Amino acid sequence: MPVFYGTDIASSLMLGTAQYPSPKVLADAFRRSGAGVATVSLRRESAAGGAGRAFGDLIRGLGVPVLPNTAGCHSVRDAVTTAHMAREVFGTDWIKLEVIGHPDTLQPDPFGLVEAARILAADGFKVFPYTTEDGVLAGRLLDAGCRVLMPWGAPIGTGRGLANPYALRTLRAQFPDVPMVIDAGLGLPSHAAQAMELGFDAVLLNTAVAKAGDPAAMAEAFALAVRAGRLAHGADPMEPRDMAAPSTPVLGLAVLE
Numbered sequence: 001m002p003v004f005y006g007t008d009i010a011s012s013l014m015l016g017t018a019q020y021p022s023p024k025v026l027a028d029a030f031r032r033s034g035a036g037v038a039t040v041s042l043r044r045e046s047a048a049g050g051a052g053r054a055f056g057d058l059i060r061g062l063g064v065p066v067l068p069n070t071a072g073c074h075s076v077r078d079a080v081t082t083a084h085m086a087r088e089v090f091g092t093d094w095i096k097l098e099v100i101g102h103p104d105t106l107q108p109d110p111f112g113l114v115e116a117a118r119i120l121a122a123d124g125f126k127v128f129p130y131t132t133e134d135g136v137l138a139g140r141l142l143d144a145g146c147r148v149l150m151p152w153g154a155p156i157g158t159g160r161g162l163a164n165p166y167a168l169r170t171l172r173a174q175f176p177d178v179p180m181v182i183d184a185g186l187g188l189p190s191h192a193a194q195a196m197e198l199g200f201d202a203v204l205l206n207t208a209v210a211k212a213g214d215p216a217a218m219a220e221a222f223a224l225a226v227r228a229g230r231l232a233h234g235a236d237p238m239e240p241r242d243m244a245a246p247s248t249p250v251l252g253l254a255v256l257e
Ligand SMILES: CC(=O)[C@@H](O)[C@H](O)COP(=O)(O)O
Pocket: 016, 017, 018, 039, 069, 071, 096, 155, 156, 157, 158, 159, 183, 184, 185, 186, 204, 205, 206, 207, 208
């Protein structure tokens, strides 16, 4: 199971907490899937009035580590301020760092991300950066003090699965000892299984579960897929090949006359 900043995590499935039809459905999805981490947007938690407080209580009551995030932040300053507020509200120095670079693609801003990561790591935060599959950027984030990386599968909310498996495989091979979570863009359990088969440590998703017709059933389906992918990776899968190869032995065949 994954270990993030020295903390053992019970499951490789990490779930977001936004967009569910009701708080009960959210709690059911977590219970049924056994998800190991809950990520929560500080902006939602700090919503005015009792609703924000009740939501915070619900999240803390899930019984899993909380990973506050800076979703919706488009600048270094915004992300750093939000991280500081999250540390106070949730009493954790974990922060999923999002610095969004484009309003349509929700692509991470690589320059702002490294700058914010450096500031936050120097200030004692344990930073989980939402990044692309770029290996040079990954190196810069590690230099900045990140000890976990969260490369995207595809843009947030698209449900497209792994858009660039080749680059993700390369990134995994480049930093074999760094815990890595595929974050965002997963739409189906098979996408999560593929990520785990590639050797990633965990997946983080929100929309695919929250927007499913039956979120709790979909969360369980993702949990099963994550387990299958992890098992398959550990079982040393065969290499694909171009030429056909008979799977039935040709020696010792019975001769029928
Ligand atoms: C909840 C959260 O942190 C999102 O920003 C995350 O990246 C999930 O993305 P999907 O909704 O595409 O699963």
